[in-house]
Amino acid sequence: MQRFAGLYAALDGTTSTLAKREAIAGYLRDAPAADAAWAVHVLAGGKLRRLATATELRRALAEASSLPDWLVETSHQQVGDLAETIALVLPPGDGSLDDRPLHAWMEHDLPALAKLDPERRVATLQAWWSALPPGQVFLLNKLITGALRVGVSQRLVVQALSAWCGQPTDLIAHRLSGEWRPTPAALAALAAPAQTDEHLADRPYPFFLASPLEADPASLGDRHDWLAEWKWDGIRAQLIRRDGRCRLWSRGEERLDGRFPEIEQAAAALGGDAVLDGELLAWDADVDRPQPFLALQKRIGKRLPGPKLLANTPVRFMAYDLLEHAGADLRGQPLDARRARLAALLAGADAPLMLSPALDAPDWPALAALRQHSREARTEGLMLKRRAAPYRVGRKRGDWWKWKIDPHTLDAVLLYAQPGHGRRAGLFTDYSFGVWDGDELVTVAKAYSGLDDAEIARLDRWIRAHTTERFGPVRAVEPLQVFELAFEAVQPSGRHKSGVAVRFPRIVRWRTDKKPTDADRLDDLRRLATG
Amino acid sequence: MRSEELIQPRPEGPYCPAGDFYIDPLRPVARAVVTHAHADHARSGSGHYDVAAAGLGLMRERLGQDAAITARGYGEAFRMGPVTVSLHPAGHVLGSAQVRMELDGRVVVVSGDYKRDPDPTCAPFEPVPCDLFVTECTFGLPVYRWPPMERVIDDLLAWWDDCARRGMPAVLFCYALGKAQRILAELAARTGRTVHLHGAMLRLVEQYRQAGVTMVPTVPVSESARGRDFAGELVLAPPSAAGSTWMKRFGKASTGFASGWMQIRGNRHRRGYDRGFVVSDHADWPGLLASVAQSGARQVRVTHGDSDALVRYLREQGVDAAPLHLPRERDAESGG
Known part of the structure; x- marks a missing residue:
């Protein structure tokens, strides 16, 4: 899996599509066909089964690291990704499984993991972690949780395959569609010259977009x-x-x-x-x-x-x-x-x-x-x-x-914040907003998007300085900041105290000019739900 | 004799009442001991400074040529009133020091910023036994465990080569004092290629050369002719230069950032640099724990950063640990 981990690091470390395409094509040239077939499957977004639960992974980590659960949890919150947290917290492994090829993991080790009872599964995970370098631990965990996202589009994979084998992209896209099984034979078939142009019969026309x-x-x-x-x-x-x-x-x-x-x-x-x-x-x-x-x-x-x-x-x-x-x-x-x-x-x-x-x-x-x-x-x-x-x-x-019709908008008060994941890990970027129900603020919406990076950073600092209470990763903040939210509809909801939730909420702007008392009232939203 | 007589937080910074002096004061005071030359620790305007001799040149850059500075050798004991004070290597940057204070047999050590990883540009951190250890905590979670520098330099050289192959400049952002020189010195062990420097780094690199630190050859970007093609060259610049007009001369460049914060994928992606290199001049989690253990201190006070996790963890290990709240609220992103 060493070579595949190298490919992943290369793809993860660049924003250039050209560099990504070159990295994939280079990997295909170098890797044995049995591994390359699996790499194509994974890169093209092929389905991966989840083989262990997050709870099992967390338990295995707490045991292997001898860290208390709360510290594992705090670390996870900081990193925003469990697979990565494990790779970072554990000391680097001894590398004894470094040379185990990707196809052996995919065809043998991982399917066997799924069949074990939870006890043995946790022990096996720990043994693997102690035998791999951090980059491979991360990748392995991602494969195990079925959540590996590589950040390449299917089109880019098709282009890389085309650059590798010299066949046209539409032929490769066609061959890759449907149930493609990652075997050396299938990879060879992908790269074979076209016999007829029959594949074009399946293709849609390019869409005309408004x-x-x-x-x-x-x-x-x-x-x-x-x-x-x-x-x-x-x-x-x-x-x-x-x-x-x-x-x-x-x-x-x-x-x-x-x-x-x-x-x-x-x-x-x-x-x-x-x-x-x-x-x-x-x-x-x-x-x-x-x-x-x-x-x-x-x-x-x-x-x-x-x-x-x-x-x-x-x-x-x-x-x-x-x-x-x-x-x-x-x-x-x-x-x-x-x-x-x-x-x-x-x-x-x-x-x-x-x-x-x-x-x-x-x-x-x-x-x-x-x-x-x-x-x-x-x-x-x-x-x-x-x-x-x-x-x-x-x-x-x-x-x-x-x-399109204009969205509804409402002014709401920031009540809770939670750290984001992935690109936004470690920053408070998931917000809950409330409106007035009598003299009480009740939550009606969660929104993640709409602020630019500078505003997110500013709000993150504000949240840290104005936290009133902590519930695990969630922080309650002083109800002072007003935001204008756009949304498409109001639906009844059991998730919010208010009994309603708004659909597709997003932040339009940070209304620093408004006071919390200027925020909207729940009654107005209820009227929209019935209307 | 209580530790509060040797160290307590004041609005101006950590203060030693018995010796009547401050450590790294934020505002001008009569008497200051300064741990290292980073701008948020070494501030001009105080009446008199005591600093480690190894960092005197850098201190003069920060505090002014006319500042009243006494240079102290590492381990050299000097008196501040009844308190015996000495400075000990912190391994953070050239001339960085921990401050040891002793009164009536009781010893307090203020670590300043420190790291435990080897660094060819400065003396290594020296564990100093004490009763109360005041430790920094910039990276106070177990996810921060620094990779071996050798591997980071491998990656850096591979990136440089890759940029050369693509005909692009490689612009590496890193702090101008400490990080830049450490990278230049680590590169010197592997290559003789010349590195281009942003103007903000020139005098600081010169100070390191005068202190006898071996680094790869460097040349100021400003000395290159207008319109020069930097393809395949490595350029070091402070993070503030990112996105500035200064960058325009490089055209389509690949950018990298060298910082402990690059340990986390989310940070790498959010910062928008092409590459992140995990290089920190602060202690990682194992380094913090090792330093606390080696100090033998029964009391630990934690400053900087998010101290909650380290304090709680130490308490669960039976250490009398508590946060020491200093007025200096450093931007968490600035110190990596």
Whole structure:
């Protein structure tokens, strides 16, 4: 694992994508195929099982270091990462396992660890730690907790593989997608010259992305030159049916095949081959509108959804564009023509395939009024698309605009703070905010983002100097600082004392000009929850 | 005889009532003993200073050429009223000292800043037996355990070579006094290549050379012709130069930071440097514990940084430990 630890350190130690690509390609040239296959699996974000619990790791550390539990805990808080804390706290090992190859760990040692009883597992962990240098202890722990994040995108791994073996990136991306098993044979197959260009049949077209509309929509010209739709709050995806075979790709170029069987069945029943652009939504058939995004997340997480999940959280593909029909690429045609063919294609389609309706508003003011109802429709606002425009590639300004609704805002008082993790370890960056309920402040939101590094540092110092109480890592602070928070909605919540929680809260600005008494009241939030 | 007669916190800094002098005072006082030449310890304006002879040149840089300074050899005993005082190597930077105070057979040692790792630029820390030991605690958690310097220099040289291969300058940020010279001296054992220096380091490096410390050849960045290509060169600069217009001359440079804080991955990433090198002139956790044990002190007072964990840990080990709150609240990021 020594070589892999070296690769990890190189990737971790640079922010340059070029240097990362070179490091991966260099590793692939040097490493034995059995190890390189596992490295590709791990780097490309392949799934790792969790083989030991955090509790077991913490116990093993407390025993191995002979440190009291509170000191292990304090150290963990300071570092923000348990795997790293272990590597730092323990004295460097004797290196006797230094040369154990990566594939032996992955195929033999780690699977065996999972089968042990907790007692023996803890003892085995300790034995490994005492035989490895700190860099490898960290990596091993990450593999054991299934939480290794290397900070390289799948695209970068594909580019590095391409640089290593000389095959084109789209071929490698295709070969790597789906269930790729990390074996020397599979690695050799990745690098083999292409036999046909059949792999391209599976690929989505590059997505056309909308830009945020900041100007007055009237500046876009005649309302009738523009198609208006809801801006759906789901997962953007392309549904591909070619030669009767279905593929579903997310905008993040992730294959979603198998996760949404109702969509694939409906696509299979269509009158012909087609490539549809649209949005995956969890659907509430009773009121004919999407379920909250939260519901869709349950489905994304399941590779093979069971009948109960399928029944409770049905998913729809809200189609809004037709990129290919019966083998013909339609992207050069105007939107109006594509929409007409899409409507015809979906006319007799099964329920899971829906056509995103064109919104009927005769002029811009009427459309602006309709936009005010976006939240009731469980959408993020409106999309405006030029009827005469082709389907372009990437984020090209001018033809597709997203006209999102403004977020709600509230002024709230900082009540608690907690140190962050990873890049923000050791700094107080996780904040809880409260609003007034009578003459008491009650928490309604936790927010992590929105301040710049200088503000985070300043607030961190303020928090340390104004702590009133400590609850483990959490500090209560004097209720003096007011922040303006933006959020999307108010939901009932059992987690907060107030009984409500706000969705997607983020800090807009630090209101140093406001006093705590200027903060908002809980009643105002409750009204939003019911509204 | 109680220890409070030998050491107590005052707004001006740690004070010895029996001898009527301060250690590293923040404000001008009549009589000061100064442990080392870092700016937050050596402040000008006091009536008279006692310092370790090895650091006299550096002290003059900080305190002024006209300051009244008495240089004391390490171990040399001198009187401050009824108190017998002596200075002992702290291993922190050139001329750094611990302050030993003795009155009526009772001994208090104030460590100042110190480290236990070998450093070719200064005398090694000397354990001084005492009844009460006042220790610093910049890195008071067991996650701080310094890697061997040899390995850090391996990494540094590998980075330098890598930058050369990519045709980029390697700009290493580190404190201008102590850290810079330690790195230059460690490099001298491995290479003869010339290193470029930021202006803030020139006089300090010169002081170390005059004190007989062997370092790699250095050349001021300012002496290079305008538009010079620094590709493949190693440049040392203080952290304050990061992001300044001074950096523009290097174009697309790879940046590194040498500090004990770089031990934690999160710090490395947050600081936004390309590389972090774990080099500290402070004691790590094993160093703190070893020093407390070797002092033989029954009472330990802890200053600087987050002292809570060390105090609690020592108490659980049966040591009479407590924080000693000094007015000097140093920015935790400044001393690494």
